[in-house]
Amino acid sequence: MLWWLFNEWDDRDNWEMIVVFANTGKEVEGTLFFVDECAAEWGIDIVWVEAKCKDENGVPFSKKGWQVKHKIVNYETASRKGEPFEEMCSMLGIPSTAAPFCSPQLKREAIESYARSIGWEDYHIAIGLRYEEAEKRMNENWISKKLLYPFILLKPTTVIDVSIWWSKQHFDLGIHPDDGNCDNCWKKDTPRLVRNMIRRPDSFTWWEDTTNKYGYIQTRPSQLKMTPPFNFFRGNISVADIRDMAEMSQAELKQLSMFDGPIDGCAESCEVF
Numbered sequence: 001m002l003w004w005l006f007n008e009w010d011d012r013d014n015w016e017m018i019v020v021f022a023n024t025g026k027e028v029e030g031t032l033f034f035v036d037e038c039a040a041e042w043g044i045d046i047v048w049v050e051a052k053c054k055d056e057n058g059v060p061f062s063k064k065g066w067q068v069k070h071k072i073v074n075y076e077t078a079s080r081k082g083e084p085f086e087e088m089c090s091m092l093g094i095p096s097t098a099a100p101f102c103s104p105q106l107k108r109e110a111i112e113s114y115a116r117s118i119g120w121e122d123y124h125i126a127i128g129l130r131y132e133e134a135e136k137r138m139n140e141n142w143i144s145k146k147l148l149y150p151f152i153l154l155k156p157t158t159v160i161d162v163s164i165w166w167s168k169q170h171f172d173l174g175i176h177p178d179d180g181n182c183d184n185c186w187k188k189d190t191p192r193l194v195r196n197m198i199r200r201p202d203s204f205t206w207w208e209d210t211t212n213k214y215g216y217i218q219t220r221p222s223q224l225k226m227t228p229p230f231n232f233f234r235g236n237i238s239v240a241d242i243r244d245m246a247e248m249s250q251a252e253l254k255q256l257s258m259f260d261g262p263i264d265g266c267a268e269s270c271e272v273f
Helices: 002-007 029-042 083-092 102-117 131-137 150-154 159-167 190-199 201-214 239-245 250-257
Strands: 019-022 046-052 069-073
Touching (some): 029 046, 131 150
Parallel strands (some): 019 046
């Protein structure tokens, strides 16, 4: 979509376009490299931002921790150890299916903070959903929210179209299919998390340590009647639970994953607007 907007969109000369990537610190290295490569290969400036809810002295911008500002980084200086994510957790606790605040806080709020910093108040936001995703994931208030869906409304494009286009390029997003979004995002289904535990067990260290530090912070809506400790993953399962599941047979794991719920795992990306 990015390449199309800057190179083929008939109306591109009538818009000032700025590209912003919000880094959470938990994307795999291949994702960061890909963003930097897109900028270099296509000659497009991409602004890298990271969410900040505390100042340089560690003082929160708001008492409850919801206020977010931004920090400008680049490929070389971007966080790779979950720093923005952990700072958020230190104020708000652990996000999950019951408290899905991480994308808004780490991405939307950081991007909006950057927009304010350059004087942008009235602007549209392009979202990279494809044509087949329209019914399920397109925001019903897209007009009032000033959202644009180029590959749905301007150039209807399917996943097959995208795959064909990328097959003709000399670079692509070279990461494992289970590593999309944050490496062990809570949107990922249980089998995917178990596969990650088998393939990259060390990738769960941050998630376990962060849970141990901040899993007792209560930010869940009171009507959910949930009590600490809180975990990232659906069903409030812990990293230890996933580690145990990695020892199960395929039949046992399949039986457990039947109760995962309606989230689409990595197929559901982190659009935040």
